[in-house]
Amino acid sequence: MSILHHGFGVASALASSRGEEADGDPDEPPHRMSTKLDKLAVSGMFDIMKPDEHPTVENSFEEKSIWIQLAAMLLVFGGYLIVAGTMLVRDAGAIGPFIPLLIAATVLMIVVNVAGHAVAAVMTSPEDCDERDRLISWRSEARSAWMLGAGVIIAIGCLALSMTPAWIANILLLSMFLSQVICYALQLVSYRRGF
Amino acid sequence: MGRDKTRIRNRIRSLRRLADGMTQQQLADRIGVTRQTVNAIEGEKYSPSLEVAFRIAHTFGQPLQDVFEYETPRSVAETADARSGKSDSTEP
Structure with a gap:
Protein backbone atom coordinates (compact mmCIF):
# COMPACT_ATOMS: atom_id res chain seq x y z
CA MET A 1 0.00 0.00 0.00
CA SER A 2 2.79 2.39 0.95
CA ILE A 3 4.56 1.55 -2.28
CA LEU A 4 1.45 2.40 -4.21
CA HIS A 5 1.08 5.70 -2.40
CA HIS A 6 4.72 6.42 -3.02
CA GLY A 7 4.24 5.61 -6.71
CA PHE A 8 1.27 7.95 -6.98
CA GLY A 9 3.17 10.70 -5.21
CA VAL A 10 6.24 10.33 -7.39
CA ALA A 11 4.15 10.23 -10.54
CA SER A 12 2.28 13.32 -9.48
CA ALA A 13 5.46 15.14 -8.58
CA LEU A 14 7.06 14.22 -11.90
CA ALA A 15 4.04 15.40 -13.81
CA SER A 16 3.96 18.66 -11.84
CA SER A 17 7.66 19.26 -12.38
CA ARG A 18 7.17 18.88 -16.13
CA GLY A 19 4.46 21.49 -16.00
CA GLU A 20 1.87 19.08 -17.34
CA GLU A 21 -1.71 20.04 -16.89
CA ALA A 22 -4.75 17.91 -16.69
CA ASP A 23 -7.17 18.39 -19.53
CA GLY A 24 -10.52 19.78 -18.63
CA ASP A 25 -11.97 22.85 -17.07
CA PRO A 26 -9.26 25.10 -15.58
CA ASP A 27 -11.81 26.34 -13.08
CA GLU A 28 -12.11 22.91 -11.55
CA PRO A 29 -11.25 22.64 -7.85
CA PRO A 30 -7.52 21.95 -7.39
CA HIS A 31 -8.06 18.63 -5.61
CA ARG A 32 -10.01 17.25 -8.59
CA MET A 33 -7.32 18.39 -11.02
CA SER A 34 -4.71 16.73 -8.87
CA THR A 35 -6.64 13.48 -8.98
CA LYS A 36 -6.81 13.66 -12.77
CA LEU A 37 -3.13 14.45 -12.94
CA ASP A 38 -2.36 11.47 -10.76
CA LYS A 39 -4.45 9.24 -12.99
CA LEU A 40 -2.69 10.48 -16.12
CA ALA A 41 0.77 10.11 -14.65
CA VAL A 42 0.01 6.73 -13.13
CA SER A 43 -1.51 5.46 -16.35
CA GLY A 44 1.70 6.54 -18.04
CA MET A 45 3.67 4.68 -15.42
CA PHE A 46 1.60 1.55 -15.94
CA ASP A 47 2.19 1.86 -19.67
CA ILE A 48 5.86 1.39 -18.98
CA MET A 49 5.29 -1.46 -16.55
CA LYS A 50 2.60 -3.29 -18.49
CA PRO A 51 3.77 -6.88 -18.98
CA ASP A 52 2.42 -7.11 -22.51
CA GLU A 53 4.80 -4.38 -23.64
CA HIS A 54 7.74 -6.68 -23.07
CA PRO A 55 9.12 -8.29 -26.23
CA THR A 56 8.88 -11.79 -24.76
CA VAL A 57 5.46 -13.21 -24.04
CA GLU A 58 4.60 -16.20 -21.90
CA ASN A 59 4.10 -19.35 -23.94
CA SER A 60 0.51 -20.07 -24.90
CA PHE A 61 -1.15 -23.29 -23.76
CA GLU A 62 -0.90 -24.56 -27.33
CA GLU A 63 2.86 -24.04 -27.40
CA LYS A 64 3.26 -25.74 -24.02
CA SER A 65 1.16 -28.61 -25.34
CA ILE A 66 3.56 -29.03 -28.26
CA TRP A 67 6.56 -29.06 -25.91
CA ILE A 68 4.86 -31.77 -23.85
CA GLN A 69 4.01 -33.87 -26.92
CA LEU A 70 7.55 -33.50 -28.25
CA ALA A 71 9.09 -34.51 -24.92
CA ALA A 72 6.71 -37.48 -24.59
CA MET A 73 7.41 -38.57 -28.14
CA LEU A 74 11.19 -38.37 -27.70
CA LEU A 75 11.17 -40.14 -24.33
CA VAL A 76 8.63 -42.89 -24.95
CA PHE A 77 8.82 -43.65 -28.68
CA GLY A 78 12.51 -42.79 -28.75
CA GLY A 79 12.96 -45.40 -26.03
CA TYR A 80 10.78 -47.89 -27.93
CA LEU A 81 12.81 -47.42 -31.10
CA ILE A 82 16.12 -47.95 -29.26
CA VAL A 83 14.82 -51.18 -27.71
CA ALA A 84 13.24 -52.30 -31.00
CA GLY A 85 16.45 -51.52 -32.88
CA THR A 86 18.46 -53.64 -30.44
CA MET A 87 15.95 -56.50 -30.84
CA LEU A 88 16.10 -56.23 -34.64
CA VAL A 89 19.89 -56.38 -34.70
CA ARG A 90 19.90 -59.47 -32.44
CA ASP A 91 17.08 -61.35 -34.11
CA ALA A 92 15.18 -59.83 -37.00
CA GLY A 93 12.45 -62.40 -36.90
CA ALA A 94 8.70 -62.24 -36.39
CA ILE A 95 6.73 -59.16 -35.49
CA GLY A 96 5.11 -60.83 -32.44
CA PRO A 97 7.61 -59.75 -29.74
CA PHE A 98 7.27 -56.13 -30.80
CA ILE A 99 3.49 -55.94 -30.26
CA PRO A 100 3.48 -55.86 -26.40
CA LEU A 101 6.34 -53.36 -26.50
CA LEU A 102 4.41 -51.12 -28.88
CA ILE A 103 1.24 -51.35 -26.77
CA ALA A 104 3.20 -50.46 -23.62
CA ALA A 105 4.81 -47.50 -25.41
CA THR A 106 1.41 -46.26 -26.60
CA VAL A 107 -0.14 -46.50 -23.11
CA LEU A 108 2.89 -44.78 -21.55
CA MET A 109 2.68 -42.08 -24.21
CA ILE A 110 -0.96 -41.39 -23.31
CA VAL A 111 -0.16 -41.31 -19.56
CA VAL A 112 2.78 -38.90 -20.03
CA ASN A 113 0.69 -36.64 -22.28
CA VAL A 114 -2.27 -36.55 -19.89
CA ALA A 115 -0.03 -35.82 -16.89
CA GLY A 116 1.92 -33.16 -18.80
CA HIS A 117 -1.22 -31.43 -20.02
CA ALA A 118 -2.74 -31.50 -16.53
CA VAL A 119 0.34 -29.72 -15.15
CA ALA A 120 0.29 -27.24 -18.05
CA ALA A 121 -3.42 -26.55 -17.47
CA ILE A 136 1.26 -23.07 -37.79
CA SER A 137 0.00 -26.64 -37.38
CA TRP A 138 -1.02 -27.00 -41.04
CA ARG A 139 2.24 -25.57 -42.35
CA SER A 140 4.37 -27.73 -40.09
CA GLU A 141 2.45 -30.87 -41.04
CA ALA A 142 2.82 -30.05 -44.72
CA ARG A 143 6.56 -29.48 -44.33
CA SER A 144 7.20 -32.65 -42.35
CA ALA A 145 5.04 -35.07 -44.38
CA TRP A 146 7.94 -35.85 -46.75
CA MET A 147 9.62 -37.87 -44.00
CA LEU A 148 6.65 -40.22 -43.71
CA GLY A 149 6.58 -40.53 -47.52
CA ALA A 150 10.29 -41.34 -47.54
CA GLY A 151 9.69 -44.01 -44.89
CA VAL A 152 6.96 -45.62 -46.99
CA ILE A 153 9.23 -45.69 -50.04
CA ILE A 154 12.07 -47.24 -47.99
CA ALA A 155 9.63 -49.82 -46.55
CA ILE A 156 8.54 -50.75 -50.09
CA GLY A 157 12.22 -51.13 -50.98
CA CYS A 158 12.71 -53.40 -47.95
CA LEU A 159 9.73 -55.44 -49.05
CA ALA A 160 11.31 -55.84 -52.49
CA LEU A 161 14.50 -57.02 -50.75
CA SER A 162 12.44 -59.64 -48.86
CA MET A 163 13.23 -58.21 -45.43
CA THR A 164 11.24 -59.44 -42.44
CA PRO A 165 7.90 -57.85 -41.43
CA ALA A 166 9.50 -56.69 -38.18
CA TRP A 167 12.01 -54.57 -40.09
CA ILE A 168 9.36 -53.11 -42.38
CA ALA A 169 6.98 -52.31 -39.52
CA ASN A 170 9.72 -50.62 -37.51
CA ILE A 171 10.97 -48.64 -40.50
CA LEU A 172 7.43 -47.33 -40.92
CA LEU A 173 7.23 -46.51 -37.20
CA LEU A 174 10.61 -44.75 -37.38
CA SER A 175 9.47 -42.59 -40.29
CA MET A 176 6.25 -41.73 -38.44
CA PHE A 177 8.30 -40.82 -35.35
CA LEU A 178 10.76 -38.64 -37.29
CA SER A 179 7.96 -36.96 -39.25
CA GLN A 180 6.13 -36.07 -36.03
CA VAL A 181 9.29 -34.83 -34.31
CA ILE A 182 10.07 -32.60 -37.31
CA CYS A 183 6.47 -31.35 -37.24
CA TYR A 184 6.66 -30.39 -33.54
CA ALA A 185 10.07 -28.79 -34.03
CA LEU A 186 8.78 -26.69 -36.94
CA GLN A 187 5.76 -25.64 -34.91
CA LEU A 188 7.97 -24.49 -32.04
CA VAL A 189 10.25 -22.58 -34.42
CA SER A 190 7.18 -20.87 -35.93
CA TYR A 191 5.89 -19.89 -32.48
CA ARG A 192 9.26 -18.47 -31.47
CA ARG A 193 10.26 -16.72 -34.70
CA GLY A 194 6.93 -16.03 -36.37
CA PHE A 195 6.47 -16.38 -40.10
CA MET B 1 13.61 -12.49 -60.26
CA GLY B 2 13.18 -12.84 -56.51
CA ARG B 3 9.76 -12.27 -55.07
CA ASP B 4 9.34 -8.90 -53.37
CA LYS B 5 9.07 -9.25 -49.66
CA THR B 6 5.89 -7.72 -48.39
CA ARG B 7 4.97 -6.61 -44.95
CA ILE B 8 1.75 -5.52 -43.35
CA ARG B 9 2.45 -2.72 -40.95
CA ASN B 10 0.02 -1.76 -38.23
CA ARG B 11 -0.51 0.75 -35.47
CA ILE B 12 -2.36 -1.47 -33.03
CA ARG B 13 -0.06 -0.63 -30.13
CA SER B 14 -0.71 3.12 -30.37
CA LEU B 15 -4.44 2.49 -30.85
CA ARG B 16 -4.50 0.37 -27.71
CA ARG B 17 -2.87 3.16 -25.78
CA LEU B 18 -5.43 5.61 -27.10
CA ALA B 19 -8.22 3.21 -26.10
CA ASP B 20 -7.66 3.80 -22.38
CA GLY B 21 -4.56 1.62 -22.35
CA MET B 22 -6.34 -1.51 -23.52
CA THR B 23 -4.17 -4.53 -22.81
CA GLN B 24 -3.25 -7.19 -25.36
CA GLN B 25 -5.36 -9.68 -23.42
CA GLN B 26 -8.42 -7.40 -23.58
CA LEU B 27 -7.99 -6.92 -27.31
CA ALA B 28 -7.43 -10.66 -27.78
CA ASP B 29 -10.65 -11.44 -25.88
CA ARG B 30 -12.61 -9.01 -28.02
CA ILE B 31 -11.39 -10.30 -31.36
CA GLY B 32 -11.36 -13.98 -30.38
CA VAL B 33 -7.67 -14.86 -30.61
CA THR B 34 -4.97 -15.56 -28.04
CA ARG B 35 -2.81 -12.89 -26.47
CA GLN B 36 0.22 -14.41 -28.14
CA THR B 37 -1.41 -13.87 -31.52
CA VAL B 38 -2.09 -10.20 -30.74
CA ASN B 39 1.54 -9.88 -29.70
CA ALA B 40 2.68 -11.51 -32.96
CA ILE B 41 0.44 -9.21 -35.03
CA GLU B 42 1.70 -6.12 -33.18
CA GLY B 43 5.28 -7.25 -33.68
CA GLU B 44 4.55 -7.74 -37.40
CA LYS B 45 5.57 -11.38 -37.13
CA TYR B 46 2.17 -12.58 -38.24
CA SER B 47 -0.27 -11.14 -40.78
CA PRO B 48 -3.83 -11.73 -39.54
CA SER B 49 -6.66 -13.03 -41.69
CA LEU B 50 -8.96 -10.48 -43.24
CA GLU B 51 -11.65 -11.36 -40.72
CA VAL B 52 -9.40 -10.76 -37.71
CA ALA B 53 -8.07 -7.56 -39.31
CA PHE B 54 -11.62 -6.27 -39.69
CA ARG B 55 -12.45 -7.24 -36.11
CA ILE B 56 -9.41 -5.29 -34.86
CA ALA B 57 -10.37 -2.23 -36.90
CA HIS B 58 -13.97 -2.52 -35.68
CA THR B 59 -12.81 -2.76 -32.05
CA PHE B 60 -10.98 0.54 -32.37
CA GLY B 61 -13.72 2.12 -34.49
CA GLN B 62 -11.26 2.83 -37.29
CA PRO B 63 -11.30 2.01 -41.01
CA LEU B 64 -9.11 -0.94 -41.93
CA GLN B 65 -6.61 1.16 -43.86
CA ASP B 66 -6.02 3.34 -40.79
CA VAL B 67 -5.00 0.32 -38.75
CA PHE B 68 -3.09 -1.73 -41.34
CA GLU B 69 -0.83 -0.67 -44.15
CA TYR B 70 0.41 -2.92 -46.91
CA GLU B 71 4.02 -2.13 -47.55
CA THR B 72 6.29 -3.31 -50.36
CA PRO B 73 9.95 -2.41 -50.91
CA ARG B 74 8.80 -0.09 -53.71
CA SER B 75 6.43 1.81 -51.45
CA VAL B 76 9.16 2.05 -48.81
CA ALA B 77 11.54 3.51 -51.40
CA GLU B 78 8.87 5.95 -52.60
CA THR B 79 8.16 7.07 -49.07
CA ALA B 80 11.87 7.55 -48.42
CA ASP B 81 12.24 9.52 -51.67
CA ALA B 82 9.27 11.69 -50.82
CA ARG B 83 10.74 12.43 -47.41
CA SER B 84 14.14 13.34 -48.80
CA GLY B 85 12.57 15.49 -51.51
CA LYS B 86 13.83 13.40 -54.43
CA SER B 87 10.37 12.85 -55.79
CA ASP B 88 9.89 16.59 -56.19
CA SER B 89 13.11 16.97 -58.16
CA THR B 90 12.23 14.20 -60.61
CA GLU B 91 8.77 15.60 -61.31
CA PRO B 92 8.61 17.74 -64.47
Missing part, protein backbone atom coordinates in the same frame (compact mmCIF):
# COMPACT_ATOMS: atom_id res chain seq x y z
CA VAL A 122 -2.68 -25.70 -13.83
CA MET A 123 0.10 -23.32 -14.86
CA THR A 124 -1.69 -21.72 -17.83
CA SER A 125 -5.43 -21.58 -18.35
CA PRO A 126 -6.21 -23.59 -21.48
CA GLU A 127 -7.35 -21.59 -24.49
CA ASP A 128 -8.92 -22.63 -27.75
CA CYS A 129 -6.73 -22.74 -30.84
CA ASP A 130 -6.97 -19.62 -32.93
CA GLU A 131 -6.21 -19.06 -36.62
CA ARG A 132 -2.47 -18.64 -36.01
CA ASP A 133 -2.24 -21.92 -34.11
CA ARG A 134 -4.09 -23.74 -36.89
CA LEU A 135 -1.96 -22.14 -39.60
Whole structure:
Protein backbone atom coordinates (compact mmCIF):
# COMPACT_ATOMS: atom_id res chain seq x y z
CA MET A 1 0.00 0.00 0.00
CA SER A 2 2.79 2.39 0.95
CA ILE A 3 4.56 1.55 -2.28
CA LEU A 4 1.45 2.40 -4.21
CA HIS A 5 1.08 5.70 -2.40
CA HIS A 6 4.72 6.42 -3.02
CA GLY A 7 4.24 5.61 -6.71
CA PHE A 8 1.27 7.95 -6.98
CA GLY A 9 3.17 10.70 -5.21
CA VAL A 10 6.24 10.33 -7.39
CA ALA A 11 4.15 10.23 -10.54
CA SER A 12 2.28 13.32 -9.48
CA ALA A 13 5.46 15.14 -8.58
CA LEU A 14 7.06 14.22 -11.90
CA ALA A 15 4.04 15.40 -13.81
CA SER A 16 3.96 18.66 -11.84
CA SER A 17 7.66 19.26 -12.38
CA ARG A 18 7.17 18.88 -16.13
CA GLY A 19 4.46 21.49 -16.00
CA GLU A 20 1.87 19.08 -17.34
CA GLU A 21 -1.71 20.04 -16.89
CA ALA A 22 -4.75 17.91 -16.69
CA ASP A 23 -7.17 18.39 -19.53
CA GLY A 24 -10.52 19.78 -18.63
CA ASP A 25 -11.97 22.85 -17.07
CA PRO A 26 -9.26 25.10 -15.58
CA ASP A 27 -11.81 26.34 -13.08
CA GLU A 28 -12.11 22.91 -11.55
CA PRO A 29 -11.25 22.64 -7.85
CA PRO A 30 -7.52 21.95 -7.39
CA HIS A 31 -8.06 18.63 -5.61
CA ARG A 32 -10.01 17.25 -8.59
CA MET A 33 -7.32 18.39 -11.02
CA SER A 34 -4.71 16.73 -8.87
CA THR A 35 -6.64 13.48 -8.98
CA LYS A 36 -6.81 13.66 -12.77
CA LEU A 37 -3.13 14.45 -12.94
CA ASP A 38 -2.36 11.47 -10.76
CA LYS A 39 -4.45 9.24 -12.99
CA LEU A 40 -2.69 10.48 -16.12
CA ALA A 41 0.77 10.11 -14.65
CA VAL A 42 0.01 6.73 -13.13
CA SER A 43 -1.51 5.46 -16.35
CA GLY A 44 1.70 6.54 -18.04
CA MET A 45 3.67 4.68 -15.42
CA PHE A 46 1.60 1.55 -15.94
CA ASP A 47 2.19 1.86 -19.67
CA ILE A 48 5.86 1.39 -18.98
CA MET A 49 5.29 -1.46 -16.55
CA LYS A 50 2.60 -3.29 -18.49
CA PRO A 51 3.77 -6.88 -18.98
CA ASP A 52 2.42 -7.11 -22.51
CA GLU A 53 4.80 -4.38 -23.64
CA HIS A 54 7.74 -6.68 -23.07
CA PRO A 55 9.12 -8.29 -26.23
CA THR A 56 8.88 -11.79 -24.76
CA VAL A 57 5.46 -13.21 -24.04
CA GLU A 58 4.60 -16.20 -21.90
CA ASN A 59 4.10 -19.35 -23.94
CA SER A 60 0.51 -20.07 -24.90
CA PHE A 61 -1.15 -23.29 -23.76
CA GLU A 62 -0.90 -24.56 -27.33
CA GLU A 63 2.86 -24.04 -27.40
CA LYS A 64 3.26 -25.74 -24.02
CA SER A 65 1.16 -28.61 -25.34
CA ILE A 66 3.56 -29.03 -28.26
CA TRP A 67 6.56 -29.06 -25.91
CA ILE A 68 4.86 -31.77 -23.85
CA GLN A 69 4.01 -33.87 -26.92
CA LEU A 70 7.55 -33.50 -28.25
CA ALA A 71 9.09 -34.51 -24.92
CA ALA A 72 6.71 -37.48 -24.59
CA MET A 73 7.41 -38.57 -28.14
CA LEU A 74 11.19 -38.37 -27.70
CA LEU A 75 11.17 -40.14 -24.33
CA VAL A 76 8.63 -42.89 -24.95
CA PHE A 77 8.82 -43.65 -28.68
CA GLY A 78 12.51 -42.79 -28.75
CA GLY A 79 12.96 -45.40 -26.03
CA TYR A 80 10.78 -47.89 -27.93
CA LEU A 81 12.81 -47.42 -31.10
CA ILE A 82 16.12 -47.95 -29.26
CA VAL A 83 14.82 -51.18 -27.71
CA ALA A 84 13.24 -52.30 -31.00
CA GLY A 85 16.45 -51.52 -32.88
CA THR A 86 18.46 -53.64 -30.44
CA MET A 87 15.95 -56.50 -30.84
CA LEU A 88 16.10 -56.23 -34.64
CA VAL A 89 19.89 -56.38 -34.70
CA ARG A 90 19.90 -59.47 -32.44
CA ASP A 91 17.08 -61.35 -34.11
CA ALA A 92 15.18 -59.83 -37.00
CA GLY A 93 12.45 -62.40 -36.90
CA ALA A 94 8.70 -62.24 -36.39
CA ILE A 95 6.73 -59.16 -35.49
CA GLY A 96 5.11 -60.83 -32.44
CA PRO A 97 7.61 -59.75 -29.74
CA PHE A 98 7.27 -56.13 -30.80
CA ILE A 99 3.49 -55.94 -30.26
CA PRO A 100 3.48 -55.86 -26.40
CA LEU A 101 6.34 -53.36 -26.50
CA LEU A 102 4.41 -51.12 -28.88
CA ILE A 103 1.24 -51.35 -26.77
CA ALA A 104 3.20 -50.46 -23.62
CA ALA A 105 4.81 -47.50 -25.41
CA THR A 106 1.41 -46.26 -26.60
CA VAL A 107 -0.14 -46.50 -23.11
CA LEU A 108 2.89 -44.78 -21.55
CA MET A 109 2.68 -42.08 -24.21
CA ILE A 110 -0.96 -41.39 -23.31
CA VAL A 111 -0.16 -41.31 -19.56
CA VAL A 112 2.78 -38.90 -20.03
CA ASN A 113 0.69 -36.64 -22.28
CA VAL A 114 -2.27 -36.55 -19.89
CA ALA A 115 -0.03 -35.82 -16.89
CA GLY A 116 1.92 -33.16 -18.80
CA HIS A 117 -1.22 -31.43 -20.02
CA ALA A 118 -2.74 -31.50 -16.53
CA VAL A 119 0.34 -29.72 -15.15
CA ALA A 120 0.29 -27.24 -18.05
CA ALA A 121 -3.42 -26.55 -17.47
CA VAL A 122 -2.68 -25.70 -13.83
CA MET A 123 0.10 -23.32 -14.86
CA THR A 124 -1.69 -21.72 -17.83
CA SER A 125 -5.43 -21.58 -18.35
CA PRO A 126 -6.21 -23.59 -21.48
CA GLU A 127 -7.35 -21.59 -24.49
CA ASP A 128 -8.92 -22.63 -27.75
CA CYS A 129 -6.73 -22.74 -30.84
CA ASP A 130 -6.97 -19.62 -32.93
CA GLU A 131 -6.21 -19.06 -36.62
CA ARG A 132 -2.47 -18.64 -36.01
CA ASP A 133 -2.24 -21.92 -34.11
CA ARG A 134 -4.09 -23.74 -36.89
CA LEU A 135 -1.96 -22.14 -39.60
CA ILE A 136 1.26 -23.07 -37.79
CA SER A 137 0.00 -26.64 -37.38
CA TRP A 138 -1.02 -27.00 -41.04
CA ARG A 139 2.24 -25.57 -42.35
CA SER A 140 4.37 -27.73 -40.09
CA GLU A 141 2.45 -30.87 -41.04
CA ALA A 142 2.82 -30.05 -44.72
CA ARG A 143 6.56 -29.48 -44.33
CA SER A 144 7.20 -32.65 -42.35
CA ALA A 145 5.04 -35.07 -44.38
CA TRP A 146 7.94 -35.85 -46.75
CA MET A 147 9.62 -37.87 -44.00
CA LEU A 148 6.65 -40.22 -43.71
CA GLY A 149 6.58 -40.53 -47.52
CA ALA A 150 10.29 -41.34 -47.54
CA GLY A 151 9.69 -44.01 -44.89
CA VAL A 152 6.96 -45.62 -46.99
CA ILE A 153 9.23 -45.69 -50.04
CA ILE A 154 12.07 -47.24 -47.99
CA ALA A 155 9.63 -49.82 -46.55
CA ILE A 156 8.54 -50.75 -50.09
CA GLY A 157 12.22 -51.13 -50.98
CA CYS A 158 12.71 -53.40 -47.95
CA LEU A 159 9.73 -55.44 -49.05
CA ALA A 160 11.31 -55.84 -52.49
CA LEU A 161 14.50 -57.02 -50.75
CA SER A 162 12.44 -59.64 -48.86
CA MET A 163 13.23 -58.21 -45.43
CA THR A 164 11.24 -59.44 -42.44
CA PRO A 165 7.90 -57.85 -41.43
CA ALA A 166 9.50 -56.69 -38.18
CA TRP A 167 12.01 -54.57 -40.09
CA ILE A 168 9.36 -53.11 -42.38
CA ALA A 169 6.98 -52.31 -39.52
CA ASN A 170 9.72 -50.62 -37.51
CA ILE A 171 10.97 -48.64 -40.50
CA LEU A 172 7.43 -47.33 -40.92
CA LEU A 173 7.23 -46.51 -37.20
CA LEU A 174 10.61 -44.75 -37.38
CA SER A 175 9.47 -42.59 -40.29
CA MET A 176 6.25 -41.73 -38.44
CA PHE A 177 8.30 -40.82 -35.35
CA LEU A 178 10.76 -38.64 -37.29
CA SER A 179 7.96 -36.96 -39.25
CA GLN A 180 6.13 -36.07 -36.03
CA VAL A 181 9.29 -34.83 -34.31
CA ILE A 182 10.07 -32.60 -37.31
CA CYS A 183 6.47 -31.35 -37.24
CA TYR A 184 6.66 -30.39 -33.54
CA ALA A 185 10.07 -28.79 -34.03
CA LEU A 186 8.78 -26.69 -36.94
CA GLN A 187 5.76 -25.64 -34.91
CA LEU A 188 7.97 -24.49 -32.04
CA VAL A 189 10.25 -22.58 -34.42
CA SER A 190 7.18 -20.87 -35.93
CA TYR A 191 5.89 -19.89 -32.48
CA ARG A 192 9.26 -18.47 -31.47
CA ARG A 193 10.26 -16.72 -34.70
CA GLY A 194 6.93 -16.03 -36.37
CA PHE A 195 6.47 -16.38 -40.10
CA MET B 1 13.61 -12.49 -60.26
CA GLY B 2 13.18 -12.84 -56.51
CA ARG B 3 9.76 -12.27 -55.07
CA ASP B 4 9.34 -8.90 -53.37
CA LYS B 5 9.07 -9.25 -49.66
CA THR B 6 5.89 -7.72 -48.39
CA ARG B 7 4.97 -6.61 -44.95
CA ILE B 8 1.75 -5.52 -43.35
CA ARG B 9 2.45 -2.72 -40.95
CA ASN B 10 0.02 -1.76 -38.23
CA ARG B 11 -0.51 0.75 -35.47
CA ILE B 12 -2.36 -1.47 -33.03
CA ARG B 13 -0.06 -0.63 -30.13
CA SER B 14 -0.71 3.12 -30.37
CA LEU B 15 -4.44 2.49 -30.85
CA ARG B 16 -4.50 0.37 -27.71
CA ARG B 17 -2.87 3.16 -25.78
CA LEU B 18 -5.43 5.61 -27.10
CA ALA B 19 -8.22 3.21 -26.10
CA ASP B 20 -7.66 3.80 -22.38
CA GLY B 21 -4.56 1.62 -22.35
CA MET B 22 -6.34 -1.51 -23.52
CA THR B 23 -4.17 -4.53 -22.81
CA GLN B 24 -3.25 -7.19 -25.36
CA GLN B 25 -5.36 -9.68 -23.42
CA GLN B 26 -8.42 -7.40 -23.58
CA LEU B 27 -7.99 -6.92 -27.31
CA ALA B 28 -7.43 -10.66 -27.78
CA ASP B 29 -10.65 -11.44 -25.88
CA ARG B 30 -12.61 -9.01 -28.02
CA ILE B 31 -11.39 -10.30 -31.36
CA GLY B 32 -11.36 -13.98 -30.38
CA VAL B 33 -7.67 -14.86 -30.61
CA THR B 34 -4.97 -15.56 -28.04
CA ARG B 35 -2.81 -12.89 -26.47
CA GLN B 36 0.22 -14.41 -28.14
CA THR B 37 -1.41 -13.87 -31.52
CA VAL B 38 -2.09 -10.20 -30.74
CA ASN B 39 1.54 -9.88 -29.70
CA ALA B 40 2.68 -11.51 -32.96
CA ILE B 41 0.44 -9.21 -35.03
CA GLU B 42 1.70 -6.12 -33.18
CA GLY B 43 5.28 -7.25 -33.68
CA GLU B 44 4.55 -7.74 -37.40
CA LYS B 45 5.57 -11.38 -37.13
CA TYR B 46 2.17 -12.58 -38.24
CA SER B 47 -0.27 -11.14 -40.78
CA PRO B 48 -3.83 -11.73 -39.54
CA SER B 49 -6.66 -13.03 -41.69
CA LEU B 50 -8.96 -10.48 -43.24
CA GLU B 51 -11.65 -11.36 -40.72
CA VAL B 52 -9.40 -10.76 -37.71
CA ALA B 53 -8.07 -7.56 -39.31
CA PHE B 54 -11.62 -6.27 -39.69
CA ARG B 55 -12.45 -7.24 -36.11
CA ILE B 56 -9.41 -5.29 -34.86
CA ALA B 57 -10.37 -2.23 -36.90
CA HIS B 58 -13.97 -2.52 -35.68
CA THR B 59 -12.81 -2.76 -32.05
CA PHE B 60 -10.98 0.54 -32.37
CA GLY B 61 -13.72 2.12 -34.49
CA GLN B 62 -11.26 2.83 -37.29
CA PRO B 63 -11.30 2.01 -41.01
CA LEU B 64 -9.11 -0.94 -41.93
CA GLN B 65 -6.61 1.16 -43.86
CA ASP B 66 -6.02 3.34 -40.79
CA VAL B 67 -5.00 0.32 -38.75
CA PHE B 68 -3.09 -1.73 -41.34
CA GLU B 69 -0.83 -0.67 -44.15
CA TYR B 70 0.41 -2.92 -46.91
CA GLU B 71 4.02 -2.13 -47.55
CA THR B 72 6.29 -3.31 -50.36
CA PRO B 73 9.95 -2.41 -50.91
CA ARG B 74 8.80 -0.09 -53.71
CA SER B 75 6.43 1.81 -51.45
CA VAL B 76 9.16 2.05 -48.81
CA ALA B 77 11.54 3.51 -51.40
CA GLU B 78 8.87 5.95 -52.60
CA THR B 79 8.16 7.07 -49.07
CA ALA B 80 11.87 7.55 -48.42
CA ASP B 81 12.24 9.52 -51.67
CA ALA B 82 9.27 11.69 -50.82
CA ARG B 83 10.74 12.43 -47.41
CA SER B 84 14.14 13.34 -48.80
CA GLY B 85 12.57 15.49 -51.51
CA LYS B 86 13.83 13.40 -54.43
CA SER B 87 10.37 12.85 -55.79
CA ASP B 88 9.89 16.59 -56.19
CA SER B 89 13.11 16.97 -58.16
CA THR B 90 12.23 14.20 -60.61
CA GLU B 91 8.77 15.60 -61.31
CA PRO B 92 8.61 17.74 -64.47
